[in-house]
Amino acid sequence: MYKYLHNINTPEDIKKLDIDKLNILSNEIRKFLVKSVSNTGGHLAPNLGVVELTLALHYVFDSPKDKLIWDVGHQSYVHKIITGRREKFDTLRQFEGISGFPKKSESIHDIFDTGHSSTSISVGLGLAVARDIKNEKSHIISIIGDGALTGGMAFEALNHLGHTNTNMIVVLNDNEMSISKNVGSISNYLCNIRTNAAYKKVKDEIENIANHIPKIGKTFYETAGRFKNSLKYLLMPGALFEEMGLKYFGPIDGHDIEELINTFKNIKKVQGPVLVHVITKKGKGYKFAEECPDKYHGVGPFRIDKGVSESFIDTYSKIAGNKLLELAKLDDRVVAITAAMPSGTGLNKFQQVYPERFFDVGIAESHAVTFAAGLAANGLRPYFAVYSTFLQRGYDQIIHDACIQNLPVTFLIDRAGIVGDDGETHHGIFDLSYLSSMPNLKIMSPKDKHELEKMIQHSIKINTPVAIRYPRGEAISINDSADDKDIDKWEILNEGKDIAIIATGSMVKTSLDAKDILCNNGLNITVVNARCIKPLDEKLLQTIAKSHNTIITLEDNVLIGGFGSYVNSYLIKFKFKGDIVNMGWPDKFIEHGKVDILYDKYALSAQKIASRILDEIN
Numbered sequence: 001m002y003k004y005l006h007n008i009n010t011p012e013d014i015k016k017l018d019i020d021k022l023n024i025l026s027n028e029i030r031k032f033l034v035k036s037v038s039n040t041g042g043h044l045a046p047n048l049g050v051v052e053l054t055l056a057l058h059y060v061f062d063s064p065k066d067k068l069i070w071d072v073g074h075q076s077y078v079h080k081i082i083t084g085r086r087e088k089f090d091t092l093r094q095f096e097g098i099s100g101f102p103k104k105s106e107s108i109h110d111i112f113d114t115g116h117s118s119t120s121i122s123v124g125l126g127l128a129v130a131r132d133i134k135n136e137k138s139h140i141i142s143i144i145g146d147g148a149l150t151g152g153m154a155f156e157a158l159n160h161l162g163h164t165n166t167n168m169i170v171v172l173n174d175n176e177m178s179i180s181k182n183v184g185s186i187s188n189y190l191c192n193i194r195t196n197a198a199y200k201k202v203k204d205e206i207e208n209i210a211n212h213i214p215k216i217g218k219t220f221y222e223t224a225g226r227f228k229n230s231l232k233y234l235l236m237p238g239a240l241f242e243e244m245g246l247k248y249f250g251p252i253d254g255h256d257i258e259e260l261i262n263t264f265k266n267i268k269k270v271q272g273p274v275l276v277h278v279i280t281k282k283g284k285g286y287k288f289a290e291e292c293p294d295k296y297h298g299v300g301p302f303r304i305d306k307g308v309s310e311s312f313i314d315t316y317s318k319i320a321g322n323k324l325l326e327l328a329k330l331d332d333r334v335v336a337i338t339a340a341m342p343s344g345t346g347l348n349k350f351q352q353v354y355p356e357r358f359f360d361v362g363i364a365e366s367h368a369v370t371f372a373a374g375l376a377a378n379g380l381r382p383y384f385a386v387y388s389t390f391l392q393r394g395y396d397q398i399i400h401d402a403c404i405q406n407l408p409v410t411f412l413i414d415r416a417g418i419v420g421d422d423g424e425t426h427h428g429i430f431d432l433s434y435l436s437s438m439p440n441l442k443i444m445s446p447k448d449k450h451e452l453e454k455m456i457q458h459s460i461k462i463n464t465p466v467a468i469r470y471p472r473g474e475a476i477s478i479n480d481s482a483d484d485k486d487i488d489k490w491e492i493l494n495e496g497k498d499i500a501i502i503a504t505g506s507m508v509k510t511s512l513d514a515k516d517i518l519c520n521n522g523l524n525i526t527v528v529n530a531r532c533i534k535p536l537d538e539k540l541l542q543t544i545a546k547s548h549n550t551i552i553t554l555e556d557n558v559l560i561g562g563f564g565s566y567v568n569s570y571l572i573k574f575k576f577k578g579d580i581v582n583m584g585w586p587d588k589f590i591e592h593g594k595v596d597i598l599y600d601k602y603a604l605s606a607q608k609i610a611s612r613i614l615d616e617i618n
C-alpha cells in the first residue's frame, strides 16, 4: 500500500529521499492519517495541513539536536509518524496509547509538552537563551498557527524575542483557521499579506533586487532599505514582524516541499530572530475536511467514504447555548463571549441569531474575562462560555476584574471534570479549587440538563459573579423537580441512614448508581445533590451532619482545595464528630483515555465507590 512510508522510522530516513519521493511520501502520509484517525478520532484537519511543512522541517533540521516546538501540539501527528511512532498510531489518544499532543515521556523528539495554545514562542525563547548561556549550538524552531498567534502569550513572547538577537525561528502556519474561521486584526493583517496585490507587487520588486544580491540570506528589507521611509514599506509583507525585531520571510507555499526545503536551508544561515510565514490549507487532501475544516478540526471515528456524520446528541454545551439564546431573547443586556470556540461551547446558534451581541475574542481567555467585566461594568450581562481548562488562563482576571468589583459576569464552564482523550492538559479538574477561594463568586453545578437550564435562568437574577460548571458530552435527565427559587439549594435524592454521599454535578448520577449497588448489599445510604458548591447549603449540611455518622463528598475535581475541602472546613467548625471521606481526583495529572476507564482506574466509578464504602464499614 505504501511505497515509502513503511521505511520511515526516524528523521534520517526522510533525508535520503529526493523531492519527488518526498511528494509521494506526503500523499502516503495523508492517506495514512485519514485511515488511522477515521478509526481512533483525533485532530485530522490540522495535521493534514502540515504534512509537507513537517517533512521539510525534519528534512532540513536535525531533531532532536535542533528543537521543534509545536504550538498547541494538536498538529504533531506527522511529526510523531516521522519520529518512530507510526506503528503505534492505532493507539492514538487511547488509554495507555500515544498522546494526541507532544509528550517528552513519549519521544526524545518531543521537546516540550503542549496542549494549551500560544506557548511555543515563549518555550522556544527559553530554550534558545539557555542554549546561548551554555554555549551550545542548535536551531530552535517554534511552529505556531495563525489561531494560536491571537493568544496574548504569543505577543508577549514576540515582544521579548524581538528585543533580543538570539537565533530562533518562528514558523507561522497560516491556514486562515483557528478551530472556526480565525478572527481579529492580526488575522486580517495576515490575510492582506496573503491576498493583497500591492503586497505581491512590492514583494516581487524586492525579490527582484534581492535576486541580484550575490550573498543569499539577506532579508527583503535589508535589500529594500530605500523603501523604509516610503508607504511601500508599510505594504511589505511582514512589516509588523520586522518592526517587532524579527526578520520576516514569506509568505511561502506550505505545500511546496521544494520551496519549503530551500527556504529553511537559507533560514538556517540567518542570524537573529526570524519569522517564516507559511500558507497552508487546513484539511488538505481529504475533500470532506477541505470543504469544512472546522468540522474536521477534532473528530470522532468516522467513515472515510462518508465523512463525519452530523451529531444530534443533546450535549451540555448545546443545552447551555440554547438556554442562553432564550435568555437573550428576553433580556437585551445578555451578550455571549467565546475564546475561539463558538461550536465547542454551543454558542454558534447565538452567533447566528445575535451577531451583534456575540463576541469571539480569539484564543484570548484572559482578555475575555476582563472584556466581560468591562461589559458588565457598563450595564450588560456578559456570559463567557469557556472550557474549564482554558479558563485557567483567566485566573487573575476573574479575581481582579470580576470578583473584587463584584460585577455580574457569568462563567459557563464547559468540559468541567475529566474530558478523556485529550488528557492531562485538557481535563477540567481544577476549577473548583481555583474558583472556590475567590470571594463574591457563586459556584453551581447541575446534576442534569434540567438543572443546567434552571441555573442559567437563575443567574440572570444574580447581580454578582456566577460560575456554572458542567461536563463534556451528552446531557442526561434525572428529574425535573427543582423549581427556580430552590435551584441553588441542595437536594436530598435518597433518604438513607448512617452514611451520606454529598455529590456535585456529574457525580450525582454516579452516587445514585452506587446507592443502588449498596441497596442490593442491604445498605441504604443518603444521597445529596450539592447544586450550589459555594456558598454551601449550611442548613441542609447541618441536618445531614446531625443525622449521619459518615459523610462522603464526591466531586469531578481534584481533592486539594475542592468541594470536599470546603465541606471539611465547615464540618470541623460545626464540630462534626463522625467520619469524613473525600472522593475526587488525586494530586497528580490524569492521563488520557476514555472517561469510563479513568473513573474506574481512580475508583470514581459507581462500582468502585460502592466497594470502597462496603470496605469502610466492614
Ligand SMILES: Cc1ncc(C[n+]2csc(CCOP(=O)(O)OP(=O)(O)O)c2C)c(N)n1
Residues within 6 Å of the ligand: 046, 049, 072, 074, 075, 115, 116, 117, 144, 145, 146, 147, 148, 149, 173, 175, 177, 178, 179, 282, 297, 339, 340, 341, 363, 365, 390, 393
Ligand atoms: C489556551 C487555549 N485555548 C483554546 C484552545 C483550543 N484550541 C485548540 S487548537 C485551537 C485553534 C488553533 O488554531 P491554529 O493555531 O491556527 O492551529 P490550526 O488548527 O489552524 O492548525 C484552539 C482554539 C487551546 N488549545 N488552548
Ligand SMILES: CC(=O)[C@@H](O)[C@H](O)COP(=O)(O)O
Residues within 6 Å of the ligand: 043, 072, 074, 115, 179, 297, 298, 344, 415, 419, 422, 472
Ligand atoms: C486541541 C484543542 O485544544 C481542542 O481542539 C480540544 O481538543 C477540543 O476539545 P473537545 O473535543 O472537547 O471540544
Ligand SMILES: [Mg+2]
Residues within 6 Å of the ligand: 145, 146, 147, 148, 173, 174, 175, 176, 177, 178, 182
Ligand atoms: Mg490556523
